[in-house]
Amino acid sequence: MELLSQIFDLLRTPAFAASVLRITTPILFAALGGIMARRCGILNLALEGSMLTAALFAVVASAFTKKAVLGGVSAAVADPALVTKATNAGMLAGFIVGTLAGVAMAMFLAYMAVGLKADAYLAGLAINTMATGGTVFILYLAAGEKGISSSLDSGSMPFIDIPVIKDIPVIGEIFSGQNMMTYFSWICVAVVYFILFKTATGLRIRAVGENPHAAESVGVNVKKVQYIALAFSGLFCGFAGISLSMSYVQFFSRGMSSGKGFIGMSAMNLGNASPVATAVAALLFGFFDAMANVMQTLSVPVQFVQAIPYAATLLGLVVFAIQSDNKVKKLKAKQDK
Amino acid sequence: MKKLLALVLAGVMALSLVACGGGEAEGTTESGEELLKVNLIVQNLGDKSFNDSADSGLKRLVAEGKIDYTCTEYGTDNSKVVITMEEAAEDYDVVICNNLGFGMATDWLAANAASYPETTFIIYDEPSVSLPDKNVQFLCYKANESDYVAGALAALISETGVIGFVGGMESPVIHDFLVGYILGAQYVNPDVKVCVSYVGSYTDAAKAKDLGVQDIAAGADVLHQVAGSAGNGYLEAAFEAGKYGLGVDADQYEAFKESKPELAKSIVTSSLKDVGESLYVVVGDMVDGTYEWAEQLWFGMPEKCAGIAENENYLALVSEEDRATIDDIKAKMAAGEITVPTAYGMTADEINALVDSAK
Known part of the structure; x- marks a missing residue:
């Protein structure tokens, strides 16, 4: 009982709530990428590899742009105005190139799965395997290193203090001072909702996902719609990668996605590809991940604590399966009447 | 079409294999x-x-x-x-x-x-x-000896009396660092508080950073990582909060000195485990014909395979008085006045008791 109250005390702090938001960010982006793919009828298994690749390209582009703008002058001795300019240019380049890398990976998947009609699962797996080794290979080419990009001076997306809110106790500590990508991820939830349910493209994406033959019969170009949906999926994977290597930390290290793409996919499944429910599911995973972190300060076996997020994933999937099973039963009962 | 696809997939796989190796x-x-x-x-x-x-x-x-x-x-x-x-x-x-x-x-x-x-x-x-x-x-x-010195240094430069430690995974090798770190810190400050956590992998830098942010929130102002490349996230957390970081194995100040000088300056020193030096000696002896087999060959401070990195940043950040204390501790270790227990052979309960003693 004492342990439970200790845990409860830890979970009540604003710092904990802030860390939940931070941890949720890459998971949420990956989950949004998963939604766009799933809605067009393709399971994007390559989320993990796409975000890893995006994370690498963001760091490389950012570092090289910064270096180019500085023109070979060391940041320590250069004119402060020039350093600011270089930092901003690096940030922008990292963001753009990281995003493009995410989209490129998704387009590769689209070409194989939609263009060549390969099995999307296998293609996704192949992309993940390729990304695991390929990122190290490219890192070696770009930086001469194989583990972490410590020789690259890459940038970070800005951390934002929200006026007014930052002065409110507790709330300010939780919601202000987060990285731009964290706020952006929640804006993207609304964006995905808007695209899917308020635009013609969204309607086509959903129609193709529900029944491609029906969509085709009314003149929808199924392939084109799937390419568009996967491009969006890659876009969010790109953001996920940037949120890892340019906001969470400011470097790339091999395998740094560490399964976050798959956790994002679980969140998407748990939320049944609905933007709002998926965001809640992603937040739930972020919560359990953060809880596993704080519980390490208590006398609980580490192995048990580290299993919590995964146990939560399993539990979530079981609950989801039972729910959808009940829905199907109800529907059948209605039809039988 | 299918053949082409098979070729593409095979090519992709081959590329990833080539890239790995x-x-x-x-x-x-x-x-x-x-x-x-x-x-x-x-x-x-x-x-x-x-x-x-x-x-x-x-x-x-x-x-x-x-x-x-x-x-x-x-x-x-x-x-x-x-x-x-x-x-x-x-x-x-x-x-x-x-x-x-x-x-x-x-x-x-x-x-x-x-x-x-x-x-x-x-x-x-x-x-x-x-x-x-x-x-x-x-x-x-003898990583325990390196980390004994590192722990003593951490306790010396800490203003809050709280220091952090993150390991990759729970294993005897990591515990050996941990045991030295806690005991070294306690030697200097018996009331020191050590926040101990594990990333659960050697790659998840984001998680290591979260653990760092958390330890800083708990008051820690010196963070020591023993978690491979994931641990760099822990060091980054220390740097961003204006606290000190302690690296591991190799001199991590050197690794960041060129690309991220500001970050490098927050890395006071690194707890060394110089595998390269030991191999240089042993394989060199094999070539020279002076090598003699032993069931285990141990490498510590006298062999220059353990200790802390005493680079320019260490000299700049650590006061002369504190450096003298560290040198004194090293001298006592060399003279056998201080013997640092090793985690090898310790039971899990003994290690937990030690961790709890610094909570």
């Missing part, structure tokens, strides 16, 4: 045949830690023209451990690795070392296993 070490000499053929087997280089250290130690021997050296990177697929070792055992005079695949390397040696009498195997950083075979040499490191 890319970058064979250069440096075979012209008169290669007469030289001792040495093979280092690692998962991957680039860890800025002991694999890179081992590689650089052997490259020093290559530069001196003493050995013919190749590094094999087999990637993360541990099912390749045995076959990689079998091939190396047939092709090389000396095969060097750590206990790959969570003990697969020593399991294989226990059964097969006798079948390769011409080959010498060197296993570094595995003190929990020993084999009677005279062609298997274990090299062990």
Whole structure:
């Protein structure tokens, strides 16, 4: 009982709530990428590899742009105005190139799965395997290193203090001072909702996902719609990668996605590809991940604590399966009447 | 169409394999045949830690023209451990690795070392296993001594009396650091509080950073990472909060000095485990014919394989008084007045009790 109250005390702090938001960010982006793919009828298994690749390209582009703008002058001795300019240019380049890398990976998947009609699962797996080794290979080419990009001076997306809110106790500590990508991820939830349910493209994406033959019969170009949906999926994977290597930390290290793409996919499944429910599911995973972190300060076996997020994933999937099973039963009962 | 697809997929797979194994070490000499053929087997280089250290130690021997050296990177697929070792055992005079695949390397040696009498195997950083075979040499490191000094330093420069420690995974090797760290800190400040956590992997830098932010929130102002490349996230958390970081294995100040000077300046020192130096000595002795087998060869501060990095940043950040205290502790360790217990052979309960004593 004492342990439970200790845990409860830890979970009540604003710092904990802030860390939940931070941890949720890459998971949420990956989950949004998963939604766009799933809605067009393709399971994007390559989320993990796409975000890893995006994370690498963001760091490389950012570092090289910064270096180019500085023109070979060391940041320590250069004119402060020039350093600011270089930092901003690096940030922008990292963001753009990281995003493009995410989209490129998704387009590769689209070409194989939609263009060549390969099995999307296998293609996704192949992309993940390729990304695991390929990122190290490219890192070696770009930086001469194989583990972490410590020789690259890459940038970070800005951390934002929200006026007014930052002065409110507790709330300010939780919601202000987060990285731009964290706020952006929640804006993207609304964006995905808007695209899917308020635009013609969204309607086509959903129609193709529900029944491609029906969509085709009314003149929808199924392939084109799937390419568009996967491009969006890659876009969010790109953001996920940037949120890892340019906001969470400011470097790339091999395998740094560490399964976050798959956790994002679980969140998407748990939320049944609905933007709002998926965001809640992603937040739930972020919560359990953060809880596993704080519980390490208590006398609980580490192995048990580290299993919590995964146990939560399993539990979530079981609950989801039972729910959808009940829905199907109800529907059948209605039809039988 | 299907054939084309199969080709594309095969190409993709092949590329990833090539990428994993890319970058064979250069440096075979012209008169290669007469030289001792040495093979280092690692998962991957680039860890800025002991694999890179081992590689650089052997490259020093290559530069001196003493050995013919190749590094094999087999990637993360541990099912390749045995076959990689079998091939190396047939092709090389000396095969060097750590206990790959969570003990697969020593399991294989226990059964097969006798079948390769011409080959010498060197296993570094595995003190929990020993084999009677005279062609298997274990090299062990007194990381507890390095971290005793690091812990003492952390407690000295901490203003809050709270210091942090993050490990990659719970294992005897990491515990050995931890035991030294806590005891060293307690030697200086008996009331010190040590926040101990584990990332659960050596790659999840984001998680390590979260753990760092959390330890800083708990009051820690010196953060020590023993978590490979993930640990850099922990150091970054210290830097961003204006606190101090302590690196591990190699001198991490050097790694960031050029690219991120501000971050580098927050890394006061690193707790050293110089695998490269030990291999340089042992393999060098083999070439010179002065090598003698022992079940375990231990490397500590007198052998320059343990201790802390005393670079320009250390001199700049640590006051003369504190440095004198550290030197005093090192002198006492050398004289045997302070003996640092090792985590090898300690039970989990004993380690937990130690961690709890600094909570």
